[in-house]
Structure formats: structure tokens, C-alpha cells
Amino acid sequence: MPELPEVETVRAGLERHLLGRRIVKAQVRRPDLRGPLPPRMAEDLTGRKIVALERRAKYLVIRLEGELVWLVHLGMTGRFTLSPTDPGDPGKHDHVLLWMDGGGHVAFNDVRRFGSMDLVAAQTLASHKSLRDLGPEPLSEEWCSQSLAIALEGKRTSLKSALLDQRVVAGLGNIYVCEILNRAGLSPRRSAHTIVGKEGRSTTRTARVVAQTRAVLKEAIAAGGSTLKDFAGVEGDLGYFPHSFAVYGREGAPCRAAHCEALIERIVQSGRSTFFCPSCQR
DNA sequence: CATGCCCCCTGCACGC
DNA sequence: TGCGTGCAGGGGGCAT
16 A cells, blocks of 8 residues: 555656646546445536645645645555546546546545545544544654654554554554564554653664654655555556665565564554564563 | 454465 | 465454
8 A cells, every 4th residue: 555655756746747727627536435435526616716636644635726625545456547648448446537628537446445535624634533633744853753752752662553643643654664663673562552762862773763764754745655456646656666664565585674684574564564573682 | 542363355276 | 177275565343
């Protein structure tokens, strides 16, 4: 599923192709994604120009004329495909179709239907149920060693689970949390509060997490987002190629750290796979 | 409040 | 060509 870098890549692609364009026709082919789509969504989208494309955590915030916001979450398998002309027969899992002025065509495809969409007044966006409890953006200035320490103070859950908690920091998912903890040299099994250091320390563990999070996300965004089998970018396959991970998906393979002879292990935490190096990560 | 479990859905890889 | 099992990047609801 798309995590923050993939959603950012989709946002940038949509912006490049759809900003300033008008939706001349919209069609909902399946109204039941994760939940029901907003009633009359197709009618409400029709005729509106797209005036901004933003992202908050893993949500696409698509601003439309008339102070209306189309809020889209890609879930596990959601993707947008663009084509210059109407491709004809929609795909089996193309649930929402848009026709743009100038002939462009947009399909929202979601095999597992874990995606979600809503239409909200711009004024009420910040208080939207899906956005109001989100923590800071990991690439923003406000997220720092100190704010992370405050968020993790007293948390008894695992460090892995804590970083997946969108209220702690917003936008990280299973793959990147594994990669971040590997780079930060921290065990995913640690109780979250144990990385909160004493004040005044120069290299606290929270600082390492913050620094590695930024590094991993920036690299992934630069690479155009990572690609797994059910993620496709907005411009077809152009610019998308498999990303190489240090630990994710590498169970039993040798750790790539210099002089480390350990093998990557896989464990299950909160029902999801965690990959880590038992030697490098403590 | 915090935490953990279960579920939504479909497709694919794997072993038999 | 088959079948059953486990697994997949998210998040919300519910029980404890």
C-alpha cells in the first residue's frame, strides 16, 4: 500500500496533469469502497475545476472550485491511472472515472476496496474525522526529537507499533517503519518509551529516529515512491521501478551493514510483518 | 485513556 | 488444468 512517499508521488503526478483542469463528467461504478462513497459524489464533482492538490499523511486533499475538498485515501491497493483519451472499457476494479476538459481521462482503481473518499467543505476539513487526530507530518519542522519524545513518553506499546500510530506521526506505514528502525539501529520490539532520552543529551535515540525517518522518506520520494506489485503511479509505469529495501521483505537474507554477519529476521507485531537485523538493531 | 485483536476485500504465490 | 493456505504497504471498531 502506498505510504507517505507513494501518496506524495501520486499527488505530484496528479498535480502535474490535473491542476487547473475541469472535471466535465464523473462516474461512480462502485459506491462501496471501505465505506460508502458520499451520496451524489459524481454530480458534485462534475463541472468543478481542480484548484490545488495537497497531501496530509496518506490522504490526498484535492481542492475543487467552490471551496469543496475531495478527500481520497488509497487504502492498500488504490491507484489513479491517467490517459490522454478515454480508454474505452473500464477495468474490472475501476470504481470511479473522471473525464477532464481537453480529453484527459482518470480512473480510480482499487482491487481490495480498502480505499476511501469523502467530499467536504474546505472550512470543515481540519475537523474531519479522518484528519483531526493525525500527528505531525514527519517532513515538517514541527516534528523533531523533542516532540517525538513527548509523544512516546509513557507509551508501553512496541516502538514499531508506536511509529505506525498515525497520531504519533502521520504517514508512516509498515515498510518504512521497518527501514527507519533499521537505519536508526533500534529494535522494533523495544517498548516505545525506552527511546526517550534524558534532556540535554546530544544524540538521543529519538533524534536518530527523526533523522532517519526524514532520510528514508526523502529518498523514497526522490525515487518516485517504491513499487510493490499492486502500486502503480499516475503516469502508467513510467518512472516506477522496484525500490531496494535494507530489511523489508528480506527475511533470511544477509544484513547489508558492513561487517555484520547476521541474517534479517521476520516477526509478527500487531498482525503485521516486521523485518529487522537482530544484530544491528538493539 | 491505552492497548490489542479482528475485520473489511481480492489476488497471488506456494505446496500438494 | 486444480485446491487450500497464508500473505499483502491501512485503518476503523470493538473489547478489555
